[in-house]
Amino acid sequence: LALIELKNITKCYKIGQIQVNALNGVDLSIENGEFVSIMGPSGSGKSTLLNVIGCLDQPTTGTYKLGDNNVEKVSDWQLSDIRNQFIGFVFQSFHLLPGLTALENVELPLIYRGILGKERKKRAIEALESLDLGDRMHHLPTQLSGGQQQRVAIARAIVGKPSVLLADEPTGALDSKSSVNIMSVFQKLNQEMGITIVQVTHEETIAQYGHKIFRLFDGKIEKIEVLNESLKAI
Numbered sequence: 001l002a003l004i005e006l007k008n009i010t011k012c013y014k015i016g017q018i019q020v021n022a023l024n025g026v027d028l029s030i031e032n033g034e035f036v037s038i039m040g041p042s043g044s045g046k047s048t049l050l051n052v053i054g055c056l057d058q059p060t061t062g063t064y065k066l067g068d069n070n071v072e073k074v075s076d077w078q079l080s081d082i083r084n085q086f087i088g089f090v091f092q093s094f095h096l097l098p099g100l101t102a103l104e105n106v107e108l109p110l111i112y113r114g115i116l117g118k119e120r121k122k123r124a125i126e127a128l129e130s131l132d133l134g135d136r137m138h139h140l141p142t143q144l145s146g147g148q149q150q151r152v153a154i155a156r157a158i159v160g161k162p163s164v165l166l167a168d169e170p171t172g173a174l175d176s177k178s179s180v181n182i183m184s185v186f187q188k189l190n191q192e193m194g195i196t197i198v199q200v201t202h203e204e205t206i207a208q209y210g211h212k213i214f215r216l217f218d219g220k221i222e223k224i225e226v227l228n229e230s231l232k233a234i
């Protein structure tokens, strides 16, 4: 059952007279519960593709179905509704607010959803505890390691119970030990909570944690590799 289905997606940017085709006819189908990796050289369209999947940006042409929604047809406000309902984001550079504690950072998306104080705090604590951060809740981002900051960012991404977690180079700023830890977190979220995961990475060892690797070249998917067994958590 496809949760994410892109057909013949293009994305063109016009800069003056010059037109850049960042995506050039992408067909992509991701099932509910899959964990997939997107790889490709710099400039091949990985971030653009992730932005389209994440409803941050609409395609120039083509169709995109996310659950029951025909994303290419909706208005901007509907797009942000769909994004809030379905998607959690994780970035290379964490994007935590520096003046807020781990707990306050994780509460943020729930504030935007109008969930009130006590319930909000309870859910944020649960999310942090599920990521082994129960003893770091009142720390500021600067008082946490890179790996811990990324786990706070993941807690913030999943606290609203999204169907899909999108990660743009989630281990790009981390050493190899923390990177493996983040991959075991992803495996746990995928296997135990059933969250569909789509990650962009340039590291083969990180890509191998997925069930499939989509290889992107010049805005097109050139190859899909199905992995027999993703790496086991250490």
Ligand code: ADP
Binding pocket: 013, 014, 015, 020, 021, 022, 040, 041, 042, 043, 044, 045, 046, 047, 048, 049
């Ligand atoms: P990747 O993530 O694989 O490095 P990107 O999706 O960032 O690739 O970029 C794909 C192509 O689209 C590149 O040629 C890039 O310069 C261009 N591009 C991306 N975003 C924009 C933008 N906002 N305006 C103009 N060109 C863009």
Ligand code: ADP
Binding pocket: 047, 051, 056, 091, 092, 093, 094, 095, 168, 169
């Ligand atoms: P990197 O993790 O490689 O530094 P960024 O996280 O800066 O990359 O950006 C990845 C994409 O996500 C960009 O297109 C950016 O505009 C978008 N983005 C970054 N932060 C947010 C956010 N808090 N909410 C929504 N979109 C974001």
